[in-house]
Amino acid sequence: MPADAQLLLLDRDFVEPALQGDQVLAAVREAFVLHSQRAGRVFPVVRETLHTRGVFGIKSGDVASQDLLGFKAAGFWPNNRAKGGEPHQATIALFDPYTGRPLCIMDGNAITTARTGAAGALGLQQLARPDSTRICVFGTGVQATVQLKYALSMLPRRCTVRYVSISGEPEPRFEMAFRDHCAISVAHDRNEAVADSDVVITATPGGGALFDAAAVQPGTHLTCVGTDTAGKRELPQGVLQRARIFVDDQEQARTIGECQWAPELPCTEIGGLLAGTAPFERSASDITVFDMTGLALQDLTVARLLYEHALAKGTGTQVAWPW
Structure with a gap:
């Protein structure tokens, strides 16, 4: 197994400016069409209320023809407002469908906002x-x-x-x-x-x-x-x-x-x-x-856009992730 494998991290400061309106619209449109054609799969949603009054959820799916696989862990924590924070929190992860190895973890807050808009x-x-x-x-x-x-x-x-x-x-x-x-x-x-x-x-x-x-x-x-x-x-x-x-x-x-x-x-x-x-x-x-x-397909098509952009530009943070 490769000992020099890397995991790409994309934080808020990368994600927010990289979200261009026309590109997000195109990616979300693609997600809807893929879903209508059942060319992309949406796995069962997890959505549970926590003892902290937060709501935690997982949305996941894949597009086999694009080797696209991933999930978004997200939810709503109303108590964050009292701390000066955003109640909605989200993190997205992309995986290699052939090995299960994580490829990229990125901040999902701005992605959720943009793709829903x-x-x-x-x-x-x-x-x-x-x-x-x-x-x-x-x-x-x-x-x-x-x-x-x-x-x-x-x-x-x-x-x-x-x-x-x-x-x-x-x-x-x-x-x-x-x-x-x-x-x-x-x-x-x-x-x-x-x-x-x-x-x-x-x-x-x-x-x-x-x-x-x-x-x-x-x-x-x-x-x-x-x-x-x-x-x-x-x-x-x-x-x-x-x-x-x-x-x-x-x-x-x-x-x-x-x-x-x-x-x-x-x-x-x-x-x-x-x-x-x-x-x-x-x-x-x-x-x-x-x-x-x-x-989930909306999150994944937009995340794929950002992942490919980061790879092409050599941006983001690479961390050692041997497997």
Whole structure:
């Protein structure tokens, strides 16, 4: 066995600047298409609540034709906020499928943020009305920020944004990030904000229904990000029953996504739309929901991009890893 084998480490300072928006979009699109063609596999998800109030999960998979194998260990630790840290934590590892030897370990926080934002953007592009100009966002954290950033870049017209914060009060830092790109203000009545929106983005910890079902008007598109664990939800009862539902993975959505609350309803995987194998024509009155639970393949295609970039540039930290 080689005694001079190396393991590549890519930390946050490498990962964050290396994530280019167009490349991430392309990688996430590839992941969805691979999944729709079953050319990439998604292994069963681990998602467990800890005694520390944290939630720990593992998402893994492979793409045999690309010799791509790996996992992401990630979760949500709400107590991190009190320590000045980010509640979402993630680490990604890539492996040689022929030997099982680890090839690369990289910081997964920025990757998770970027790939989830890109996934929401692809769903928005496929499902929202092209004339959408009014957006309602629930949340003001990292994921709400990236979802709104991608949404504004995807929609062809200048938008008006209303957001719902935890406190119900304005969040100046959140507003400052978007003032040059849209008219943005805090929503004091969440039901009114939903009713007056073309696009609704929910990016919260998934602690319960965020608004009344009757607030959702015909023609609305909803991007649902926060429900990724059994027992979580953001949508109220009754919305899914009125909607055309799209998911990243049917089984996963019915287990840990919004679809867990109505698993009997039909849903379509977004990869089929992107691959052109699942035709979809939106009428002006359709309500569409993209129930996003996150695919391991999204993490792996983006991680592969960064791994290959680091190898080509000779960057990152190589450490001895004899086997």
